Amino acid sequence: xxxxxxxxxxxxxxxxxxxxxxxxxxxxxxxxxxxxxxxxxxxxxxxxxxxxxxxxxxxxxxxxxxxxxxxxxxxxxxxxxxxxxxxxxxxxxxxxxxxxxxxxxxxxxxxxxxxxxxxxxxxxxxxxxxxxxxxxxxxxxxxxxxxxxxxxxxxxxxxx
Ligand SMILES: Nc1ncnc2c1ncn2[C@@H]1O[C@H](COP(=O)(O)OP(=O)(O)OP(=O)(O)O)[C@@H](O)[C@H]1O
Ligand SMILES: [Mg+2]
Numbered sequence: 001x002x003x004x005x006x007x008x009x010x011x012x013x014x015x016x017x018x019x020x021x022x023x024x025x026x027x028x029x030x031x032x033x034x035x036x037x038x039x040x041x042x043x044x045x046x047x048x049x050x051x052x053x054x055x056x057x058x059x060x061x062x063x064x065x066x067x068x069x070x071x072x073x074x075x076x077x078x079x080x081x082x083x084x085x086x087x088x089x090x091x092x093x094x095x096x097x098x099x100x101x102x103x104x105x106x107x108x109x110x111x112x113x114x115x116x117x118x119x120x121x122x123x124x125x126x127x128x129x130x131x132x133x134x135x136x137x138x139x140x141x142x143x144x145x146x147x148x149x150x151x152x153x154x155x156x157x158x159x160x
Pocket of ligand 1: 113
């Protein structure tokens with residue numbers, strides 16, 4: 001396997017709870033030193049999914065909001081540390097990679113909303129694209145853009 005996109009799983013969420021359940025399945029299958037790149041319009045459910053990922057990592061003080069200032073909120077105390085990053089307020093290319101590198105490429109999990117605004121493209125990550133289908137329905141397209149994400153895709157496939 002190389003670092004290009006290898007596999008894709010598409011699931012449909014019918015509710016916020018459903019999205020959190022998908023997140024929990026993802027969180028439960030993560031092994032550390034991994035990145036989740038979240039893409040989707042405002043309100044698509046990126047933060048909701050990260051809340052589920054936190055639960056799946058057994059992080060007890062759950063995510064209630066998206067980080068805007070500071071752009072990174074760390075959650076320790078779970079199976080692995082989770083770094084929730086949101087670059088929405090950064091101009092394209094302004095997401096200072098030097099400040100974020102240790103979190104992005106450390107031993108924990110970095111979940112990044114608006115990662116396309118990073119000054120340097122993220123590498124080796126799980127790409128998740130959320131799109132609106134109907135009022136409470138969302139499509140989640142999950143793709144491995146790197147190695148080591150097969151257990152996550154397998155966990156999602158079981159739920160779909
Ligand atoms: N199936 C669903 N999955 C997730 N959220 C849903 C769903 N249906 C409705 N919602 C609602 O959509 C909103 C999603 O908000 P959330 O903060 O997770 O979005 P976001 O993608 O992080 O937005 P932003 O770009 O502003 O950070 C919530 O108000 C939630 O209740
Ligand atoms: Mg958000």
